[in-house]
Amino acid sequence: MEYSILMPGASIDGVGRIERSLIGHDAEVTRAPDTPRAHRLVLGDHSKVQISS
Numbered sequence: 001m002e003y004s005i006l007m008p009g010a011s012i013d014g015v016g017r018i019e020r021s022l023i024g025h026d027a028e029v030t031r032a033p034d035t036p037r038a039h040r041l042v043l044g045d046h047s048k049v050q051i052s053s
Helices: none
Strands: 011-013 028-031 048-051
Parallel strands (some): 028 048
16 A cells, blocks of 8 residues: 555455555455456545455
């Protein structure tokens, strides 16, 4: 993760590269099949997101 901020409790699993992102408290980012790639994220607390890697 380049130039990204993860708040406490945030997790990223199975995802390749995330750039210039803000991931909120207890947010989950996981790999999803057949979805567009995401490069920049701003997620609020307790968010759950699936992106392709």
